[in-house]
Amino acid sequence: xxxxxxxxxxxxxxxxxxxxxxxxxxxxxxxxxxxxxxxxxxxxxxxxxxxxxxxxxxxxxxxxxxxxxxxxxxxxxxxxxxxxxxxxxxxxxxxxxxxxxxxxxxxxxxxxxxxxxxxxxxxxxx
Numbered sequence: 702x703x704x705x706x707x708x709x710x711x712x713x714x715x716x717x718x719x720x721x722x723x724x725x726x727x728x729x730x731x732x733x734x735x736x737x738x739x740x741x742x743x744x745x746x747x748x749x750x751x752x753x754x755x756x757x758x759x760x761x762x763x764x765x766x767x768x769x770x771x772x773x774x775x776x777x778x779x780x781x782x783x784x785x786x787x788x789x790x791x792x793x794x795x796x797x798x799x800x801x802x803x804x805x806x807x808x809x810x811x812x813x814x815x816x817x818x819x820x821x822x823x824x825x826x827x
Contacts, residue, residue, distance in 0.1 A: 737800060751789060755782035799810045 762775030 724765065733800075740796060744789065747789055748793075751782060751786040755786065757778060758782060
């Protein structure tokens with residue numbers, strides 16, 4: 702078990718060592734970009750673990766033999782794995798919808814009623 706943790710630490714060592722080079726957070730766009738990057742990486746890892754869980758339990762189900770109790774337990778684990786994978790991907794899609802709905806890009810000109818808002822200016826009613 703210690704070897705697994707050591708291998709994981711070595712795998713993430715380059716990212717940890719270059720953490721200072723990632724850049725400073727200057728505005729809300731930087732915060733959302735970093736949060737989205739972390740969330741995407743975490744989601745990919747969780748999806749990979751869920752798929753691995755399903756594959757392992759399919760093998761257990763097939764190797765279980767004629768013992769109906771082991772096959773039933775393996776089938777339930779496969780079902781829970783598929784449901785978990787569905788939930789993970791659904792949440793990932795929901796986060797993507799929210800991200801695309803609340804764009805924080807300040808380069809576009811926006812008109813709200815008779816108020817014109819341009820980047821870098823104070824809104825004025827016309």
